[in-house]
Amino acid sequence: MDLLRFATAGSVDDGKSTLIGRLLYDSKSIFEDQLLAMEESSRRRGDAVVNLALLTDGLKAEREQGITIDVAYRYFATPRRKFIIADTPGHIQYTRNMVTGASTADLAIILVDARKGVIEQTKRHAFVSNLLRIRHLVLAVNKMDLVDYSETVFNDIVSSFYDFASRLDDVADITPIPLSALNGDNVVEKSDKMPWYQGSSLLYHLETVYTGGTANHVDARFPVQWIIRPLSQEYHDFRGYAGRVAGGVFKPGDAVSVLPSGFSTKIKKIHLPGGKEIGEAFPPQSVVMTLEDEIDISRGDMIVKANNPPKSSQDVEAMVCWFSQKPMEQRGKYLLRQTSRETKAIVQELRYQVDIETLHKKEGVPVLGMNDIGRISLRTANPLFHDSYRRNRLTGSFILVDPGTHETVAAGMIV
């Protein structure tokens, strides 16, 4: 069984809670036929009134109280896949939460109310998904029951979304699905109310969509996280480099070099956690490598294929989303974390801000405030070994930390 992580975004009252509730609820019945039987019988007795909204209550309560709305992670499984949903609030004042949820998702469901069609919020949700490099989008056109399940309404919404989506970068697929989350049309089962719709139900799509391409399997990158030195009788000379493969494929015997020292050697062995030897390691595996030569390596170094190094530089250009209530300062100094590295960084210049209502660039803005997105140039105290975020989400991303409060103040994607 494999794993799909997806994010959901929608405006208030588009039916996001209802949709997630339905997926959670209905997938349980798929998971266990015994459960189905139980529910059937209790329903016949009339005591199991299933309130779908209840399943996602947490976020609702927060909204009512007007307190900080967070990303909520939810879980369900079918016999085919396990799913992790990052349930993110859609409102503009929670852009940072959407960015957080999107950072680990491979697919985004963008929810639209069939009566309202594509609105500015929809575009912003698509923009944020795209900025975070979610390459698989589902355009879920909900509340089809309120527009008489009309094919024309659906087609108009889809075509206006495509018009806008042509401006997005590197999207692998967009799958529009007409739904009624409330009635369950096209959520788990295909609906007979929309015979004109040729595609599959939402759940079937989530179960079968191929997203294997999200991780980079080309450029071998291994940020060293921790050095394992048992100093025991049995493993007297063992010196293992533990970490999570961030790109490409590593095999024993591969010629590698170590950054920043530049020393070259070969991979001796690769072990899974617990010691099992493997013939190749790829993202997102956590492994331990041993090398042919004894080289001085510490946390924050990166092992790469000798013939394909990442960029190494103290100057980077990046898109950032600002998280903190305290605005980003020009020339502000922060701690930067990227892969297993930490270094000091200074904001050289704020090049422009993206107006997240209109998606236009605004130049000459003095600061980035909370939830703002913009492009900056940074200078770091030590070189960063990186790829563009577009090429590799793990070696192209970073966070900025306020050195005084230790708060995480921004998320960055290297251009």
Add this chain to the structure above:
Amino acid sequence: MPNYQLDHLDHLEAEAVHILRETAAQFQNPALLFSGGKDSIVMAHLAAKAFWPAKIPFLLLHVDTGHNFQETLDYRDAFAEKLGARLVIGLVQDSIDKGRVKEEKGPYASRNKLQTVTLLDSIEEHKFDACLGGGRRDEEKARAKERFFSHRDEFGQWDPKNQRPELWNLFNGRYHPGEHFRVFPLSNFTEMDVWMYIQREKIELPSLYFSHEREVFERNGSLLAVSEFIPMLENEKPERKIVRFRTIGDITCTGAVASTASNLEEVIAEVAAARQTERGTRSDDKRSETAMEDRKREGYF
């Protein structure tokens, strides 16, 4: 082109191992909170794998209410020995003797809440700057908002409204003196995933998880074990039943379920069919709608 896809359990394992190694790297003196329950057993198992062939670079910390099942304590000691890990025990009884906490009285008395003080005292005494916990986000709604790296202020308190965002594989464990972190490597595991992982890894569990005959009595719809630690009310009658436990904690608040599941396969089948979440058998969560959130804010596990 080979298909570089990972099975979901491999994926969860890789993530948990990453978090465990990150904890070792970012903190000076981390401890692993070991309760003898299945989640902390899985976490310790993952820690042993993460640092292979070296030993776990953490102490195991058990906060012992003094009201534990003997099976749990025996298992705990054997497990720590097998891992070669040092075990430190924080005794709630000590906190009571020192007057740090006051024992609840009456038939509903539980030391569950008192554990928080003992835990925070142990953290201070040993100067732990991170405590690894086996909490999962699917357990309870307050836990659903928990981070992998969860910040605690100098009073050990959790502020759910002011948490650090976590993006990609990047974790921010920086703290000021006196503050600490709780770290949850199993955040993305569900109860089912934990069971499937136990099965795959052939992890041995305390016998309490499997069906056995035990003297129990019913209270508020839960089956509680007959023991010296819980005074029975007049109308409560002990009876022998075939039961097992879905979670293991303090005797006074851990309910048993009637079950004949005597091996892992049967337990998994039962979990898959269960309507009630495992915490449904915990009377500590039943005290109020926000019982868990309130306890967590104060510094509970």
